[in-house]
Each structure stands twice: as C-alpha cells, then as structure tokens.
Amino acid sequence: MKTQNDFKQTMMMMALGAMVMVGTSVASAADHTVVQKDKQFSTKTIKVKAGDRVVFKNEEKAIAHNVYSLGPKNAFELKIQQPGNSSAIDFKDKGVTEVECAIHPTMKIKVEVE
C-alpha cells in the first residue's frame, strides 16, 4: 500500500525527471501519458508521431499490470508494473502497434504512430 508521502515523493521525482528531460530531449519528440485504472487504459487509441514517448502509468490502488506490445513493430514489455509506477516507451516504428496487458487480456490500446 502506497502512503501519501510515497505519492508526493513519486510526484516530485517525476517533476524532477521532467525538468531533466526538457533540458536534454530532442525538440521534436513529445510525451503522451496513458493511464491504467480499473483494469482499463485511459483511451482505446492514441496517435503519436514517430519518436514520441508514451508514458504508461499504473494508477490502480492494488492491481499490478504487465503492458506489452504485440509487435513486431515497437516491441516492448514493461514486466510487472506495481500501482503508482510509470514507464516510458519510445515509439520509433511507424504504423499501428497493438498494446495489451498480459495479466488482463481485455485491456487493449492501439498506438498509431505516424
């Protein structure tokens, strides 16, 4: 169980991370956030540009997820992601990448990379 303090610390770490990224990232790349809550992704589809970063954030209270792409484009697997954690993936390959949760197969999202 995450405490309020853990949450605040996480938010501060994320803010610091964002500041670092602003200083070092390529100007054209953008960040998008997809939230996992109530065993669903926050959107069914998301459109990004090649090279954009998508942050997958687990906002469940007590449910872990394992988000992965069906490939072969933009192949990735986040592995077990505990509540409160987020992971960033760079989508480099153009086309539609289907993403699911290995633990909850009804969780699906299409990432359209242009």
Ligand SMILES: [Cu+2]
């Ligand atoms: Cu899941």
